[in-house]
Amino acid sequence: MESSVKELPFCRTPAKHYQAVQFNDSLTELWNGILAHSPNGTFLHHRYFIGYHGSRFVDASTIIFYAGKAVALFPAEREGNRIYSHRGLTYAGWILASGVAPDQIPEIMRETIAYYLHLGIQRMEVRTIPNCFTAFDQESLHHLFAKLGGKTVATHVHHAIPLPHKVSDRGKKWGRKKALMHGLFVYESSDLQAFWKDILQPNLEVHHRAKPTHTWYEMQTLVDRFPDQIRFHGVYQGSELLGGAVVFDTLRCAHLQYIAASKKGRALRCLDLLMGELIEINYAHKAWFNMGVSHIPPSGVKNKGLVTWKESLGGRPVSAFLLQIDLGCYSLSD
Template identity: 25%
Template sequence: MYSIKKFNLEENKTVWNLFIKNNSEGHFFFETDYLFYHKERFNDFSLMIYDKKKELICVLPACLGVVGKSLVETMAEIISHQGLTFGVFIFKDNLSFLEKRKAFFSCLDFLKKNKFTDLIIKPLPSYFQLDNQKDDSIHRLLNDNLIESKILRVEANSMIFLPKNEIDYQEINYQNYSTRKKRNLKKAYQSNLKIEETELATDFWQIIEENLKLRHNLLPVHSVDEIQLLKDRFPKNIYFFVVKDIENHSEILACSVIFIYQSTIHLQYMAATKNGKQLNALDFLIDKLIKNYSIYFQNIDKNEFTYLSLGISELRNNAENSINEGLFKWKEEFGANTFSHFVYQIDIPS
């Protein structure tokens, strides 16, 4: 019989982090220093699953469902995890499928006893997994005939396959650029632009805030203090880059916050000023990252990357979950492919 334990930050932090760091799916955002940087926003209900030998074989980062800004007092819904891009059962490496299935159903039984009615999870996409560790067993579990589950939402993420060398870039990546993208890049490269890494979010955060406010009447998910805190905690996973105009007193024209997920470079935020848009500064930044990614991430122990993720193009707070077509097209003009992110709801039988 498997046993389930509710995570306690003071008691279980070390064990949890060790499990995450030794796991092929243990991305930095599952570590407690990320998971709890904004703990006041969520009522945590993360779980730890142990086998019959009392060995930790699975963890589930999770919190109680939130309606608006208030916590659901009935504890009817549990979400993995509302404070993260992804959230799912993280199984011990090399655990057999049948053992995963037992752990999965033991967890659902635990949630049932605790009066939960449904569990929402967002599995890691395949490109977040190492090539020799790719595993889609969670999707089989979600379609087991002993449970009822449904897809709540599908998000379209734009991905670029990174070149292995300059020849690959010229013959594959650059050839996949649209005619307009090539024209924009020609203008950008003639404009004396340069890319710099910065350690301070305050150098550029206003650009991101103004872009989101102007285009969507929204604020970034993170505040400037929060993104700086995360950068300081995870210096090998979070990077800040800006594009400057050399001829205009090094004016910042564009910026990006980049998260590193094993073999994937993910642009978490990107924005440009009015002048930056005229000079195609963001196109310049992305082209440089595609062509010279190994130069910009030299301090990473293993800088062998396969993908550049440009993120999703969904319209936030939109009931129909429609796509921002202009943004999506802009990404496709880099030759980006579409990978789907699935959000599942599992009904927990009463």
């Protein structure tokens, strides 16, 4: 009877030149140094960002070396006999070092999988990085993962705007004029606590029966760690805060993390003014403005109204994938 156990595929480069090493605190400087020049990593993969989760996740990250040189990072956390990359981050997977050749990527991936297989891991899940954040198409990583036995178990659709872009929707342009007529203005400020407690949390509770992914304290901690990358833009009438947005500012893409307005702010169309200025002025120098996914957690049902709003601003679909590979059927050759 033929065995059901398969050998994990090799690629062209001898695997013995590659080594996956478990991350520890002594490797923090090396990790962050690689990330600073990575073509597909963002500050979400910085150790100080990953570390804000504290003991919520059991860290199982690795650094992959080739001939003694670090060539990739793999942010990960472990629960039982499963590895996730990474449930505490929007996206993760293999973060490549600058200058890594395309023909090295298959063995980087294989060595990572082999490392976790040696640890007795039965399943790996990877949340891929949307292309709007990266300098190269992530489809190649997706394809290679499939060749190693992985499969796609979910597709998450972001809506992103290629920049520069002028908002042309008539309703949005009218709303922007109305906001300006009532003296509203957009200002980057530090009023994060007021926005969180007086506007964002009440809005999510009333309209969606939900809470922000981050508490105010968690977000303020991240702002303190990444003041140049996490930015709050408020909409004001005089000194009154009517709405605002938290933007994650990465090298290629500005990502809209949170947005909300008070009842008065909605009546005065403050978000039309805010989004117009973020897209056309504040982040016009970026390649993309990403407005994130539009499904309702935890059901995953698409929020059609949110999709329509994003499309009216110029958003187009950009897919990210949840990949999975079951390791129980694999063995390793010498």
